Amino acid sequence: MSETTSEAAPAQKASPGPDAPGPGTSRRGVGHLLRWDVLVTALLLVVFLGGSLTSPSFASAGNLSFALGDLGEIALIALAMTMLVVAAEVDLSVASVLGLSSALVGSLWDAGWSIETIIPLVIVVGAVCGLVNGLLVTRLGLPSLAVTIGTMALYRGLAYVVLGDRAIAEFPQQYASLAVDDVPGTPIPYPVALFVVLAVVTAIVLHSTGFGRSLFAIGSQEEAAFFAGIRVKRIKLVLFVLSGTIAAFAGVIFTLRYGSARADNGVGIELAVIAAVLIGGVDFDGGKGTLGGVIAGVLLIGLLRNLLMLNDVTTEIQSVVTGLLLIVSVLTPRLAAVIRQRRRLPAP
Amino acid sequence: GGTTKDSAASAPPAAAPASSAPAKADPNAPIKEGLKIAFLPKQINNPYETIVDKAGIEAAAEYKGEAKEVGPSDASASSQVSYINTLTQQGHDAILIAANDANAVCGPLQQARAKGIKIVAYDSDASKDCRDLFINQANSEEIGRSQVKLLADMIDHKGEIAILSATANATNQNTWIEFMKDELTKPEYKDMKLVKVAYGDDDDQKSFQETQGLLQAYPDLKGIISPTTVGISAGARYISGSKYKGKVVLTGLGTPNQMRQFVKDKTVQKFALWNPKDLGYLASYAAAALASGQITGAEGEVLKAGKLGERTIGKDGEIILGPPFTFDAANIDQFDF
Amino acid sequence: MGETGPEQPTLALSHVSKAFGAVRALRDVSLELFAGEAHALAGENGAGKSTLVKTLAGVHRPDSGQVLLDGEPVVFHGPADAQQAGVAVIYQEPTLFPDLSVAENIFMGRQPRGGLGRIDRRTMNAEADKLFERLGVGLDPQRPARGLSIADQQLVEIAKALSRNARVLIMDEPTAALSGNEVARLFNVVKALREQGCAVLFISHRLDEIFELCQRVTTLRDGAWIAAEPVEGLTHEDLIRRMVGRDLDALYPKQETVAGEVALKVDRLTREGVFADVSFEVRRGEIVALAGLVGAGRSEVARAIFGIDRFDAGSVTVGGTRLPAASPTAAMAAGLALVPEDRRQQGLVMELSIERNIGLAGLRDLRKGPLISRAAERDRARDWAVRLQLKFGRLTDGVGVLSGGNQQKVVLAKWLATGPSVLIVDEPTRGIDVGTKAEVHRLLSELAAQGIAVLMISSDLPEVLGMADRVLVMHEGRIAAEIPRADATEESVMSAATGRAA
Amino acid sequence: MSTVTTTPPAPAAGRSARNLVDMVFRARELSLVAALVVLVGVTAVANSNFLSGQGVKDILLNTSILALLAVGQSAVVMTRNIDLSVGSVVGLVAFTTGDFLSADHSRGIVSVVILGIAIGAACGLINGLLVSFCRVPALVVTLGTLYVIQGVDYYLAHGRQINAVDLPPGLLDLGNGSVLGVPYLPLITVLIMLAMGFYLRSYPSGREFYAIGSSPEAALLAGIPVRRRVLAAYLLSGALAGLGGVLWLARFGTVVADSANGWELLVVSAVVVGGVAITGGVGSVYGATLGALLLTTIGSALVVLRVNPFWQQAVTGALLLLAISVDRVLALRVARLLRRRNVRRV
Ligand SMILES: Nc1ncnc2c1ncn2[C@@H]1O[C@H](COP(=O)(O)OP(=O)(O)OP(=O)(O)O)[C@@H](O)[C@H]1O
Ligand SMILES: Nc1ncnc2c1ncn2[C@@H]1O[C@H](COP(=O)(O)OP(=O)(O)OP(=O)(O)O)[C@@H](O)[C@H]1O
Ligand SMILES: [Mg+2]
Ligand SMILES: [Mg+2]
Numbered sequence A: 001m002s003e004t005t006s007e008a009a010p011a012q013k014a015s016p017g018p019d020a021p022g023p024g025t026s027r028r029g030v031g032h033l034l035r036w037d038v039l040v041t042a043l044l045l046v047v048f049l050g051g052s053l054t055s056p057s058f059a060s061a062g063n064l065s066f067a068l069g070d071l072g073e074i075a076l077i078a079l080a081m082t083m084l085v086v087a088a089e090v091d092l093s094v095a096s097v098l099g100l101s102s103a104l105v106g107s108l109w110d111a112g113w114s115i116e117t118i119i120p121l122v123i124v125v126g127a128v129c130g131l132v133n134g135l136l137v138t139r140l141g142l143p144s145l146a147v148t149i150g151t152m153a154l155y156r157g158l159a160y161v162v163l164g165d166r167a168i169a170e171f172p173q174q175y176a177s178l179a180v181d182d183v184p185g186t187p188i189p190y191p192v193a194l195f196v197v198l199a200v201v202t203a204i205v206l207h208s209t210g211f212g213r214s215l216f217a218i219g220s221q222e223e224a225a226f227f228a229g230i231r232v233k234r235i236k237l238v239l240f241v242l243s244g245t246i247a248a249f250a251g252v253i254f255t256l257r258y259g260s261a262r263a264d265n266g267v268g269i270e271l272a273v274i275a276a277v278l279i280g281g282v283d284f285d286g287g288k289g290t291l292g293g294v295i296a297g298v299l300l301i302g303l304l305r306n307l308l309m310l311n312d313v314t315t316e317i318q319s320v321v322t323g324l325l326l327i328v329s330v331l332t333p334r335l336a337a338v339i340r341q342r343r344r345l346p347a348p
Numbered sequence B: 001g002g003t004t005k006d007s008a009a010s011a012p013p014a015a016a017p018a019s020s021a022p023a024k025a026d027p028n029a030p031i032k033e034g035l036k037i038a039f040l041p042k043q044i045n046n047p048y049e050t051i052v053d054k055a056g057i058e059a060a061a062e063y064k065g066e067a068k069e070v071g072p073s074d075a076s077a078s079s080q081v082s083y084i085n086t087l088t089q090q091g092h093d094a095i096l097i098a099a100n101d102a103n104a105v106c107g108p109l110q111q112a113r114a115k116g117i118k119i120v121a122y123d124s125d126a127s128k129d130c131r132d133l134f135i136n137q138a139n140s141e142e143i144g145r146s147q148v149k150l151l152a153d154m155i156d157h158k159g160e161i162a163i164l165s166a167t168a169n170a171t172n173q174n175t176w177i178e179f180m181k182d183e184l185t186k187p188e189y190k191d192m193k194l195v196k197v198a199y200g201d202d203d204d205q206k207s208f209q210e211t212q213g214l215l216q217a218y219p220d221l222k223g224i225i226s227p228t229t230v231g232i233s234a235g236a237r238y239i240s241g242s243k244y245k246g247k248v249v250l251t252g253l254g255t256p257n258q259m260r261q262f263v264k265d266k267t268v269q270k271f272a273l274w275n276p277k278d279l280g281y282l283a284s285y286a287a288a289a290l291a292s293g294q295i296t297g298a299e300g301e302v303l304k305a306g307k308l309g310e311r312t313i314g315k316d317g318e319i320i321l322g323p324p325f326t327f328d329a330a331n332i333d334q335f336d337f
Numbered sequence C: 001m002g003e004t005g006p007e008q009p010t011l012a013l014s015h016v017s018k019a020f021g022a023v024r025a026l027r028d029v030s031l032e033l034f035a036g037e038a039h040a041l042a043g044e045n046g047a048g049k050s051t052l053v054k055t056l057a058g059v060h061r062p063d064s065g066q067v068l069l070d071g072e073p074v075v076f077h078g079p080a081d082a083q084q085a086g087v088a089v090i091y092q093e094p095t096l097f098p099d100l101s102v103a104e105n106i107f108m109g110r111q112p113r114g115g116l117g118r119i120d121r122r123t124m125n126a127e128a129d130k131l132f133e134r135l136g137v138g139l140d141p142q143r144p145a146r147g148l149s150i151a152d153q154q155l156v157e158i159a160k161a162l163s164r165n166a167r168v169l170i171m172d173e174p175t176a177a178l179s180g181n182e183v184a185r186l187f188n189v190v191k192a193l194r195e196q197g198c199a200v201l202f203i204s205h206r207l208d209e210i211f212e213l214c215q216r217v218t219t220l221r222d223g224a225w226i227a228a229e230p231v232e233g234l235t236h237e238d239l240i241r242r243m244v245g246r247d248l249d250a251l252y253p254k255q256e257t258v259a260g261e262v263a264l265k266v267d268r269l270t271r272e273g274v275f276a277d278v279s280f281e282v283r284r285g286e287i288v289a290l291a292g293l294v295g296a297g298r299s300e301v302a303r304a305i306f307g308i309d310r311f312d313a314g315s316v317t318v319g320g321t322r323l324p325a326a327s328p329t330a331a332m333a334a335g336l337a338l339v340p341e342d343r344r345q346q347g348l349v350m351e352l353s354i355e356r357n358i359g360l361a362g363l364r365d366l367r368k369g370p371l372i373s374r375a376a377e378r379d380r381a382r383d384w385a386v387r388l389q390l391k392f393g394r395l396t397d398g399v400g401v402l403s404g405g406n407q408q409k410v411v412l413a414k415w416l417a418t419g420p421s422v423l424i425v426d427e428p429t430r431g432i433d434v435g436t437k438a439e440v441h442r443l444l445s446e447l448a449a450q451g452i453a454v455l456m457i458s459s460d461l462p463e464v465l466g467m468a469d470r471v472l473v474m475h476e477g478r479i480a481a482e483i484p485r486a487d488a489t490e491e492s493v494m495s496a497a498t499g500r501a502a
Numbered sequence D: 001m002s003t004v005t006t007t008p009p010a011p012a013a014g015r016s017a018r019n020l021v022d023m024v025f026r027a028r029e030l031s032l033v034a035a036l037v038v039l040v041g042v043t044a045v046a047n048s049n050f051l052s053g054q055g056v057k058d059i060l061l062n063t064s065i066l067a068l069l070a071v072g073q074s075a076v077v078m079t080r081n082i083d084l085s086v087g088s089v090v091g092l093v094a095f096t097t098g099d100f101l102s103a104d105h106s107r108g109i110v111s112v113v114i115l116g117i118a119i120g121a122a123c124g125l126i127n128g129l130l131v132s133f134c135r136v137p138a139l140v141v142t143l144g145t146l147y148v149i150q151g152v153d154y155y156l157a158h159g160r161q162i163n164a165v166d167l168p169p170g171l172l173d174l175g176n177g178s179v180l181g182v183p184y185l186p187l188i189t190v191l192i193m194l195a196m197g198f199y200l201r202s203y204p205s206g207r208e209f210y211a212i213g214s215s216p217e218a219a220l221l222a223g224i225p226v227r228r229r230v231l232a233a234y235l236l237s238g239a240l241a242g243l244g245g246v247l248w249l250a251r252f253g254t255v256v257a258d259s260a261n262g263w264e265l266l267v268v269s270a271v272v273v274g275g276v277a278i279t280g281g282v283g284s285v286y287g288a289t290l291g292a293l294l295l296t297t298i299g300s301a302l303v304v305l306r307v308n309p310f311w312q313q314a315v316t317g318a319l320l321l322l323a324i325s326v327d328r329v330l331a332l333r334v335a336r337l338l339r340r341r342n343v344r345r346v
Helices: A008-013 A023-033 A036-054 A061-086 A094-110 A115-140 A144-163 A173-180 A190-208 A210-220 A222-227 A232-258 A269-279 A291-310 A315-344 B005-009 B047-062 B077-090 B106-114 B140-154 B171-184 B204-217 B229-240 B256-264 B276-292 C049-056 C079-084 C102-107 C121-135 C150-163 C180-195 C207-213 C236-244 C298-306 C328-333 C343-347 C354-360 C374-387 C404-416 C434-449 C461-467 C490-497 D011-046 D053-078 D086-103 D109-133 D138-157 D169-176 D184-202 D204-214 D216-221 D226-252 D263-273 D285-304 D309-341
Strands: B036-040 B066-069 B094-097 B118-122 B133-136 B159-165 B192-199 B221-226 B249-252 B270-273 B302-304 B310-312 B318-320 B325-328 C011-020 C023-033 C038-042 C064-069 C072-074 C087-090 C168-172 C199-203 C216-221 C224-230 C262-271 C275-283 C287-292 C313-318 C336-339 C422-426 C453-457 C470-475 C478-484
Touching: A036 A291, A036 A315, A061 A094, A061 A190, A061 A210, A061 A232, A061 A269, A061 A291, A061 B077, A094 A115, A094 A144, A094 A232, A094 A269, A115 A144, A115 A232, A115 D309, A144 D263, A144 D309, A173 A190, A173 A232, A190 A210, A190 A291, A210 A222, A210 A232, A210 C354, A222 A232, A222 C343, A232 B077, A269 A291, A269 A315, A269 D138, A291 A315, A291 B077, A315 D138, B036 B047, B036 B077, B036 B276, B047 B066, B047 B229, B047 B276, B077 B094, B077 B106, B094 B106, B094 B276, B106 B118, B118 B276, B133 B276, B140 B171, B140 B221, B140 B249, B140 B270, B159 B171, B159 B204, B159 B229, B171 B192, B192 B204, B192 D309, B204 B221, B204 B229, B204 D053, B204 D226, B204 D285, B221 B229, B229 B249, B229 B256, B249 B270, B256 B270, B256 B325, B276 B302, B310 B318, C011 C049, C023 C038, C023 C049, C023 C064, C023 C199, C023 C216, C038 C049, C038 C180, C038 C207, C038 C236, C049 C087, C049 C168, C049 C199, C079 C087, C087 C150, C102 C121, C102 C150, C121 C150, C121 C180, C150 C168, C150 C180, C168 C180, C180 C199, C180 C207, C199 C207, C207 C236, C216 C236, C224 C236, C236 C434, C262 C298, C262 C453, C275 C298, C275 C313, C275 C453, C275 C470, C275 C478, C287 C298, C287 C434, C287 C461, C287 C490, C298 C328, C298 C336, C298 C422, C298 C453, C328 C336, C336 C404, C343 C404, C354 C374, C354 C404, C374 C404, C404 C422, C404 C434, C422 C434, C434 C453, C434 C461, C453 C461, C461 C490, C470 C490, C478 C490, D011 D285, D011 D309, D053 D086, D053 D184, D053 D204, D053 D226, D053 D263, D053 D285, D086 D109, D086 D138, D086 D226, D086 D263, D109 D138, D109 D169, D109 D226, D169 D184, D169 D226, D184 D204, D184 D226, D184 D285, D204 D216, D204 D226, D216 D226, D263 D285, D263 D309, D285 D309
Parallel strands: B036 B066, B036 B094, B094 B118, B118 B133, B133 B318, B159 B192, B159 B221, B221 B249, C023 C224, C038 C199, C038 C216, C087 C168, C168 C199, C287 C453, C287 C470, C336 C422, C422 C453
Antiparallel strands: B270 B325, B302 B310, C011 C023, C011 C064, C064 C072, C216 C224, C262 C275, C262 C313, C470 C478
16 A cells, blocks of 8 residues: 555556566465465365364265255356456346246246246246346446346335235145255255356356456446447346346245245345355456356355354354455455565565 | 143044154153253344243253254344254254244254254244144134234224234234134124235334334224234334324234333233243243153143143144233233333 | 756656566656756657656655655655645546536636635636636536547646646646647647746657757656757757667658558448538548547547447448448448547556457457467467567556557557458557657558558648548538648648638 | 637537536436425325325435435445445444443433444444555445444344333434424434535535545546545444434334344435436435435335335335436436537537
């Protein structure tokens, strides 16, 4: 913070900056280690070790399977959210889409439809929800934070319209177990396995395709991206549709996993998803972040919570820990930048 | 104390459906020492639940058990499920749960039972095949019907009435409301009309504003039933400070400490509740008795619940605390909870 | 004029060094600014001129050496300190508050006060009006700064600096986006200030301007101090040699080419309120210049052709295919490329690296299967960085740390790499040093010779005259004249641009 | 260099365009007022009770605290930041001050108000220091402090409840009493809003809030003390949230730990509906207050119009979207109109 430069500020946020060859590389090494997504992964390992030491049941297959299964929906939605946030947008309506999808599954099932018809239909509805968000953001140029606060109320409201105060249960066992059971021979529940597959796909898309590159460009300088011929609006629209679709799908899993369809399913998980994405080191101003960081972030939050719960740490303290983790997640790279700068200053 | 007419009516003790309780009860087994039991309320920070759980934890001290309260800060089923999983991993003897969603908690509860953990639902039931016992604060039907009677007497069986509930999905509320509606179909209530069920989400401020809305939207409203402690106190507070005081009758389920002021200033004449401390106490003993093998949860077995005496297990593994008690200006000062 | 010999310098730098990481932007540089003297700072792109300016302005603190105010060492902890000391700065890149009015931008922090210490808006607007009158521009003080063209923004910056009645006026390429007209006005005002005893530091890549305005010039090369000498007696060639370290070839290496078939045809293009009825053609191998005063609508035409803005009427045809309105993607597919005028907002993604920026306009070409090939991306970037003599540390460095001129080169590289058939360049050499300018000109010539059609928008009249086969002159949103190379002179172009000739 | 002088500027065209611009900016607030009038009108026709003394008083009381928070929030949002922790702060302050008072009835109202504001300001200070001096993204920091403050609040409360009987009547009177028929709460809010609005518009340091939000980079170069202003915005937001907490206690009397739980998004909606740009630099506290009023009125009107409770939330969401969309469409329309009329004066 010794510098008062304005131009340097964004530069510092960016990549490690120009370095001399030779001695510079070792400095770069330190800078690299101080990158938040690397730190998150390290923290994750610490939690894992700590968990195994303090609680005998932590590392058991049963517990891990629970803990991972519990993360399922949040992790899935976080994939789409990561792409949105990298493109400097956000979707706060995901939890409501999840609720609406759950309500639809319930009411249609109650009306005698088969699950095979319900699932695709619900996913289409989710896509439409995303489309509405996307159109409002791209066609009218409204800020996504504002739009999705609105649709958050709208979609949740529609869930209540669909299902009211009813709670639908008793879904067929084979589907329910698909949402709960482990892949044979592993402690990994099916939804988590699905997540792994999708995460790999998302990582490749985000980091190695033109589409992914475009997201980073849009996120850091939308106008320049548009001038470079990137279809900014279309891409954003796609992202919102994707987000809605995944949220609806997560709603189906949620419903089957808990065996209960209610209009208030998943209330408030949007903040958990965003917290996970941010802890994973994605910059809320767009243009920066890695999917690996996000995955580590999701796991970190989930396992840490699990560990705290196993050690009888109360909800209050869990809340404080989550909050501190968030703050540390942005403070660390910042401090790292300062340290890096300090080291560089006495250069000849 | 004493059994309710419901459980007394369906007495045949032997015919327990063996599905959930295969083991044989030994009524004379002593309560084991050092039992680990956990209370999982709908939500921590709900004062009512805190009273219940505290009493339950104190009861555990009587029988030398170890009890604790854990729970989420939001009243959602999914957060409760995480806690059930954790408690299962920790290896407790019994889990007591006030279910946020009767079905959503079912799977994990089944898994807990598979590990030999006894499950007691209290306050708000879980599906009956996922728990061993349900400690019902009062007979649901009785609560529903008596609330209507209470209100009807105060408004001469005439006029528009409304219900201010908790969340739209609250199972216990919805059961009571069903019985209220059924009661209202009886001929003696033909002049009473239920115009609206509003939801205050068990949030003080929301309930407060819902009451406002009700009174404005239905100028001819004569009475409100709020079968939730949060709702009735918020509603009473609004009415006591508005022009509707003395014109609209409010009743429901509330704690004496919350309502004392409004009974004294005549906003509210009568309301009902059971003793939440007794509920926690009874639930705690039920869990201990299950875990010690004194009972299995079969219909007709008798639970010895310390200072509360005995209760007989009714149909579907339900134990009823007792009839609700009606508070009014004459008796309210005798209670402190 | 105001030179009073050994008098103390108002503001000076003494043996200042400044490094950014491994880049040593300033090395032991000294500079003295005297009251009543206009001092020029010359140097290639990346020589360290802006860094020097920011050091004087309190934005950067020197690693070693001192800033001297009236002979006393001072430490500026931030821009506010420097302003307090009477230093007014026009930065290379305009830094306005887009949501505030133009007048508020000018007077931020120094608003005239009325009763109760409140801001007196009426006086503020009147003062702003007066300033603009002095500069001869017709900007409305009450309009928001958002939407001002780069040139107008620069003018607001100038008004802001002038309004401070500063003892030291520092101008980092204030004229880069201005046409002759505004420049002349600006110089009149600056000369008047100088005569009143203001010390002036002036930076420009247009050498003529240095010779017109300044008495003394300091030259930097690669962050090192080369010379400080009176302008009198210096020739262009001398100055260039100091800056570049060698002699230069022709600045306008125009190759004669034969115009081929029509590559870009613009027919009756109209965007209401901005430009109307614009028709022209550009043939393969031709360089057509679009000249005009600031705000004549040249950039707007370019934007509409490329599909950034939607046009209301007319058509654009590239190589026989008619372009849909408002689709840059379609325009690019048809072989169009646009080097925009505002490199920081439109040309570059500041946080991305040099190679990512160069690759951005051609993500499709970099694909190997569905994935991007990093090797292809790096090759493409390295190739063009070398061809344009880009001065950089690593290709993976963010473009944000490059000097202004080098940033401009990255924008050029990005678009040239797409291999366009029609190239639109909007102020292609804005902020580019003479050496590179010649390089860019040669490049444009070569491209034209290879059969590319080039539409060049430029406010630099010598550039227009030196490079164009044909000059289209815009005036108030319409094409006022079309002048073939042979007839194009300063006079003919300017008179058309000011609306005095048909 | 040719020195051609141009004709002097012809002001007419520019001025008329400006007037239009002016109108649009004022229209942001105007369109809110219009929406309110329509909403209240329709509702009042359907149910005359809505505009009765009691009805109006209820709406004003319901709006007060939200509007107060929106005033603080808009100062933060104007500097291109955000404060998500306000809801938690209200909860924390409402509970701690309630606890403070119920422990000893003789404690004065003034001391409680000061305590509440101090706690709020302390929370704001932490947010502000983190955001302005450590330069970390506001959204992340305040989401973090949201969790932390909530955790602390829950920890302190631990399931307890403060009841109206535990509180001195003086405080409850502050929440529900009135002077000359105007309840105290809206009075306090309006006074604070006017003071803030006046300050932000008419004082150089107030304008700097807008400048910072409009372009933080330019603000630094212009020598504006960016950090101090951002810190001030957070302090203000925190302090107002603290005051809001005390007023909450005064108004509702009964508090548990989770008062104003989840209000952060409600407050942000109010600010956004009120025309304060989430990207900073644009808007006014008047707009934000109107936004809060509109949101509250929608909520009340739906109940009074006897909209099915299951439809209420959906309708609220739809109206919210409608409000911001219409505002936006109008702005785009006028911008297009402006462009067409735009005759450049050179
Ligand atoms: N904030 C920064 N961080 C790292 N490097 C920087 C920074 N600012 C400038 N540089 C580097 O310092 C050198 C000098 O840059 P400067 O902007 O002063 O050049 P300049 O002489 O103004 O060039 P131009 O004529 O192109 O504007 C360049 O190599 C540039 O990349
Ligand atoms: N993004 C924008 N939004 C609104 N108005 C704009 C925008 N860009 C430019 N203008 C306005 O449009 C008019 C024409 O500007 P334009 O940039 O096309 O002129 P120009 O001839 O290219 O001049 P120069 O590029 O030298 O400034 C000017 O009045 C300018 O203020
Ligand atoms: Mg420069
Ligand atoms: Mg231009």
